[in-house]
Amino acid sequence: MNLSIYNTFTKRKEEFKPIQEGEVKMYVCGVTVYDLCHIGHARAAIVFDVIYRYLRYLGYKVTYVRNFTDVDDKIIKRAHEEGVSPEEIAERYIREFYKDMNPLNIEPPTCEPKATMHIAEMIDMIKKLIEKGYAYQSDGDVFFSVRSFSEYGGLSGKNTDELIAGARIEINEKKNDPLDFALWKASKSGEPWWESPWGKGRPGWHIECSAMGQKYLGQSFDIHGGGKDLIFPHHENEIAQSCAATGNPPVRYWVHNGFVNINKEKMSKSLGNFFTIRDMVKRFNPEVIRFFLLSSHYRSPIDFSDQNLNEARINLDRFYDLFLFYDMVAKENPTLPPLTKGKDEEILEGGSDDELMQRFEEAMNDDFNTAQVIGHLNSELHHLNSKRGGEVRDEFLREITTLKNIGGVLGLFGQDPVEYFEKEKSIGIASLGISEEEVLRLIDEREKARREKRWSDADRIRNELSLKGIILEDTPRGTKWKIKG
RNA sequence: GGCGGCAUAGCCAAGUGGCAAGGCAGCGGUCUGCAAAACCGUUAUUCACCGGUUCAAAUCCGGUUGCCGCCUCCA
Numbered sequence: 001m002n003l004s005i006y007n008t009f010t011k012r013k014e015e016f017k018p019i020q021e022g023e024v025k026m027y028v029c030g031v032t033v034y035d036l037c038h039i040g041h042a043r044a045a046i047v048f049d050v051i052y053r054y055l056r057y058l059g060y061k062v063t064y065v066r067n068f069t070d071v072d073d074k075i076i077k078r079a080h081e082e083g084v085s086p087e088e089i090a091e092r093y094i095r096e097f098y099k100d101m102n103p104l105n106i107e108p109p110t111c112e113p114k115a116t117m118h119i120a121e122m123i124d125m126i127k128k129l130i131e132k133g134y135a136y137q138s139d140g141d142v143f144f145s146v147r148s149f150s151e152y153g154g155l156s157g158k159n160t161d162e163l164i165a166g167a168r169i170e171i172n173e174k175k176n177d178p179l180d181f182a183l184w185k186a187s188k189s190g191e192p193w194w195e196s197p198w199g200k201g202r203p204g205w206h207i208e209c210s211a212m213g214q215k216y217l218g219q220s221f222d223i224h225g226g227g228k229d230l231i232f233p234h235h236e237n238e239i240a241q242s243c244a245a246t247g248n249p250p251v252r253y254w255v256h257n258g259f260v261n262i263n264k265e266k267m268s269k270s271l272g273n274f275f276t277i278r279d280m281v282k283r284f285n286p287e288v289i290r291f292f293l294l295s296s297h298y299r300s301p302i303d304f305s306d307q308n309l310n311e312a313r314i315n316l317d318r319f320y321d322l323f324l325f326y327d328m329v330a331k332e333n334p335t336l337p338p339l340t341k342g343k344d345e346e347i348l349e350g351g352s353d354d355e356l357m358q359r360f361e362e363a364m365n366d367d368f369n370t371a372q373v374i375g376h377l378n379s380e381l382h383h384l385n386s387k388r389g390g391e392v393r394d395e396f397l398r399e400i401t402t403l404k405n406i407g408g409v410l411g412l413f414g415q416d417p418v419e420y421f422e423k424e425k426s427i428g429i430a431s432l433g434i435s436e437e438e439v440l441r442l443i444d445e446r447e448k449a450r451r452e453k454r455w456s457d458a459d460r461i462r463n464e465l466s467l468k469g470i471i472l473e474d475t476p477r478g479t480k481w482k483i484k485g
Numbered sequence: 486g487g488c489g490g491c492a493u494a495g496c497c498a499a500g501u502g503g504c505a506a507g508g509c510a511g512c513g514g515u516c517u518g519c520a521a522a523a524c525c526g527u528u529a530u531u532c533a534c535c536g537g538u539u540c541a542a543a544u545c546c547g548g549u550u551g552c553c554g555c556c557u558c559c560a
Contacts, residue, residue: 044560162487227560311509372499375507473521
């Protein structure tokens, strides 16, 4: 079975055929850098990160471009509020972006262009649009004439007459038609500006993606992604501009991820119901957030709540518990190779459980169904756990390696199991009102009691810890502790 | 008002024409000093509701209800 992708433009799944055989060119709208990223941004980044990884897994040479919008009203506003330059705001939040995204195991795209570094390309494109009669100048601004582009509305399913009826369009005297949108804005005082044939000004929002996409990926490229909220007007306008300028449809497959919701409502800055990545990472291992976000299909909405994240955490723990088990066995048996070899994108040798790989590919080929993949991984986990009692040999090794390899394509299972659980404990214990030293002391005390078969003393300590939210596990290799689920 | 999406067990979530994946929680058992973990077994005659097409529908068509998104910046 071949890869098929749901295309927002045609509203159906289509078999994926790249323009150039063996190569994929993909552009994804990044963030506007004026504030910290929230979980919604994390979802978009993770979804396209997985798509990027999987396309490469399939053997494509992928050029992945993800931009930063570093010139924009909100950046300017923020700069004024803080009394610093817009560049400083943009630079700061680009740094913060990486601080948040790196722990989520997002791979760097091939190229991360900034809008302000491509003003010349945007001006060229705007000039071309004016020459061709698709755009006009008006008092230092330049607008795209929506009605001059007859295919307008193809992506979002809107038609121009209905848009006017919507009546939520801002009245702008400079526009010939309320539907028209800005390609270039004359700068007011205190705003950043660049010289242009129309005077000092700055670019409109939509033109940057058209210009940068074309520069790095060509007039027509394979995949363009972003959040569902970008379908209209951003991507609709992008199509209009690019198509009008070059005569070619810019994109073959439009891919849009669903929102992260809070109580069924979209998480967003304007509603104020957002959680920053930074705050969540204090309470959950970043991999738990990643695992959780991949446990639903990328186009579905996903409800973000403590309970849901905690369930994801418990499930992910089970995988790491298996890896921990293997590592311990491997340590005692030098003929077994270590599972953790390095970066998670490396495909480990010996991972060739064909049936599991086949199920993995089937699920991913069906519009990147990571939820189903996680289901398969759970079945395999179950299967491997059932063999824990027996001898760990070739077959076990082959299967667990396959499990790890598949996880790697999703950007999961890359941590050292010991560190994973240490991290989980250090995150969890902060809210429990007991120190790690105290826990270890009590475990020691209980060990002593157990050796002397003073069972009621041992049980009393265990209960005490349980009330604090700590669970004990007695294993042949000593007593482990963890945070209650 | 226009356009679009969703509704599957207590909760989360796959499945889009051929006997309803998986996770969490629950229950019974194995193991254990007792637990925990792990394992084995079990938990939806049914997929919001009504009608239709079909040998066959959670899946297709029509309608109803409810929730959500876009139409303004937004991943």
